Amino acid sequence: KLTTVEEFEAATEKLLETGKKVGADAWQYRAAKQTPHCKFGEQGVCCRICAMGPCRITPKAPRGICGCDVHGIVGRNYLKFTAGGAATHSDHGREICHTLYCAKPEGPYKVKDPEKLIRIAKEWGVETEGKDIYDLAHEMAYLGMSEYGKVFGTQNFLKRAPQHTQEIWEREEIAPRAIDREVSCSLHMSHMGCSSLPEALIRQSLRAGLSDGWGGSMAGTEFSDVLFGTPKPIETEANLGVMVAENVNIVVHGHDPSLSEMICEYADDPEMIAYAKEMGAKGITVSGVCCTSNEVAMRRGIPMAGNFLQQENVVLTGACEAIVVDVQCIFPALGPLSKCFHTKFVTTSPIAQMPDAEYIRFNAETAGENAKAIVKMAIENFKNRKPELVHIPDMKQKATVGYSVEAIVKTLDGVANSQVDEMGTTKPLLECITSGVIRGAVAMVGCNNPKVRPDTAHIELMKKMIANDIIIIASGCSAQAAARAGLMDKEAKELCGAGLKRVCELADIPPVLHMGSCVDISRMMILAAELAKDSGLNISQLPVVGCAPEWMSEKAVSIGNYVVATGIDTFLGVDPYVSGSDQIAQLLTEGVRDWVEAAYTVEKDIDKLGDAMIARIEEKRTALGI
Ligand code: BF8
Ligand code: SF4
Known part of the structure; x- marks a missing residue:
């Protein structure tokens, strides 16, 4: 249920x-006090990138003091927003490379998936024969970090895309170069007196995005797998009830698994558990919020207490000894909130410091000691509840979580028939799609x-999709919404159409x-690249679409x-603050299709959004005749 x-x-x-x-x-x-929101901000028509402003565009004032029109302002704001997200994800990837280094x-950090490391090294043309795995790890970490500032060329991971996609990126001049360069270039282009041409701004937005998805984020994912293991299906639990009243509760929050992995490691240490018992608790429970929770859920089965808008709830249980955060999506509200309870709000990164x-x-060098100190602090705080x-x-x-590619x-x-099917490919899935079972x-x-x-x-759309035999792949807070609702329980097959239900049974998946x-x-x-190639x-x-129905961050x-x-x-x-410019909105929802064969749809009515996806x-x- x-x-x-x-x-x-x-x-x-x-x-x-x-x-x-x-x-x-x-x-x-x-939120109630902040609504209704500023209309100028909502439409993206306010510019404050130079000190002649702020300028806001209205029918009476159609241009800023420099003469920039609404399309330039909305487009620049959109590009800056993108650059913020690309920088953030990519810097996370860089941190992971550093941890690998x-x-x-x-x-405390080991290479848990040497096979994957070797696979990536070969892909990047790095000699692997006869090399010590840690020497190779350091070499690859160095190369990974170099992707951020490479002088010439484009991102190494682009070669994973199908030829056709790579050609599009080249043709449209959006193949991302050095990751830091794309972020800097975006900030340069959106500086006062640079680009105000919608096409140029949106093109760079795509390129900066690609430097994230096929650059920094991909490095984050791939090298996290090398360090902490490539996820495989594992059982876990989700929602606030995963916290245990009798135990010391440590909640990890943020994004970088370098921290959460170590906390999990030390919370599992018999010495620490004994100490928790000494302090009157029955044991230690680590649970998570936001993406770092996804990381440790996927690899260790650590339960997921909640997603983004649940972060305050964790403290409100009165049973949280410590909420330990690294970077991104952390409410500064957690500081004052934790002061109302006994909870320790522990920040750990120079990137995310809060009052x-x-x-x-x-x-990375002192991770073991740091994690031990944090776990100890939480244990000693139990008595203050x-x-x-x-x-x-x-x-x-x-x-059931852990579905890496x-x-x-x-x-x-x-589920493949080894007589006819090629193993190690996505072909069985393609067959299900071609036959219409999915x-x-x-x-x-x-x-x-x-x-x-x-x-x-999240939940309503997923229910609608699976009832229509459309399989869902999920990540981030969307995945946690699904898990908390029960949609990642294999029993959720009962909510599927007949075709998808059969696939879930055969493959034993949610x-x-x-x-x-x-x-x-x-x-x-x-x-997606593998499906296309296969x-x-x-x-x-491919009959595949993406959906972010409740997004809020620059990263999104x-x-x-x-x-x-x-x-x-x-x-x-x-809406990504672009409704103020019909030209920018038109480009994003239609125009870019001429460049990259896809575009955005923005629809606030969930039901209509679902219908549009189907x-x-x-x-x-x-179009494929299937
Ligand atoms: O990177 S889904 S609220 S936690 S931004 Fe943040 Fe959004 Fe959650 Fe993870 Ni992603
Ligand atoms: Fe105003 Fe132009 Fe300065 Fe923006 S860049 S604040 S529109 S003068």
Whole structure:
């Protein structure tokens, strides 16, 4: 049985009651105070990139002081937004490369998937024969970091795309060069007095996005797998009920698995567990919020307490000894909120420093000591709990997660007929799609946003898709919404159409496959590339679409741009501040199709959004004659 959004909301209400007792603020109250939002900001027509402004475009004032029109302003804002996202994801990837550079056989960071390391090295033309695996790791980490500032050429990973896609990127001059260069170039182009031509701004937005998806994010995913293991199907649980009242609860939040992996490692240490018992707890429970939760769920089965808009709820349970964060999507609200409870809010990265936090600087070189200190701090905080404030909503769902591309291909091998099918390919999946047993696939990704009733769009759209025999691959907070609702339980096959249900039974999979965190949308790109190569089709011909119905972050726009630029139509439920310019909106929703064979659709009505995705998938099928 699925957990409904109404049940999520009732649980939240109860937690907010606890919050009221201690004078806690919450996003629900702040959102109410911030609405209605500024119309100029919403439409993207406000410019404050030089000190002659701010200028805002109205019918009476159609140009800024420099003469820039609304299309230039909206386009520049869009490009800056993209650059923010590309920088953020890519810097995460760089951190992972750095962690790999620090890997040592004696730990704390080891090479857990040497095979994958060798595979990537061969792809990049690096000699692997007779090399010590750690020497190779350091060499590849160095090369990985060099991708950010390479002087000539384009990103190494682009060669993974089908020939046709690579040709498009070359032809349209959007093949990303050095990752840092694309981010810098975007900020340069959107400086006062540079580009105001919509085509140029949107073209660079695609290129910066590609430097993320096929550059920084892909490095983040691939080298995380090398370090921490490539995910394979694993059982876990999701929703706030995964926290355990009798245990020391440590919640990891953020994105970089370098931190969360170490916390999990030390929370599992018998010495630490014994210490927790000494302090009056029964044990230690690590659970997660946001993408770092996805990382450790995929590799270790660590339960997922919640997604983006649940981060405050974790503290509101009164049972969180420490919420340990690294980078991205962390509410600064956690500082003051944790002060209302006994919770320690621990920041660890120079990239994400916040007031009202305990800052324990986390370093790849000293990771072991840092993680131990944090776990110890949480244990010692157990005695400070206020029992009268403890309330953990009794709701959780089972979930099977861990569907890397490697795991999907392996699962497909299990259902393939070894007499006729080629093993180690996506062909069995293609056969299901061709025969119509599965109509297509939707990549559901992205955040929560108070502008959309949280989680509803994710869950309702997924239910609608699977009922129509469309399989879902999910990542980020969308994946967590699915897991919390119960859509990653294999029993969710009962909600599928007959075709997809049969596939779920045969392959022993849930209808919604968890592919990881948001950087792992690069996995989805690789899957799409493999499907295209195995079928001999172009990516844009596949009955596959992307969807971010509740997105909120700059990263999400960067992702959208690389998904579209890879040839996959992308459906958004929130407008990316471009409604103020018909030219920019037209380019994103139609014009870019002439360049990259895909475009955006923005539709705030969830039902219509779902219908539009199904229609697009069916159109693609008709065009293929299947
Ligand atoms: O990178 S889905 S709220 S947690 S931005 Fe953030 Fe959005 Fe969640 Fe992960 Ni992605
Ligand atoms: Fe105004 Fe032009 Fe300066 Fe923007 S760049 S603030 S539109 S003068």
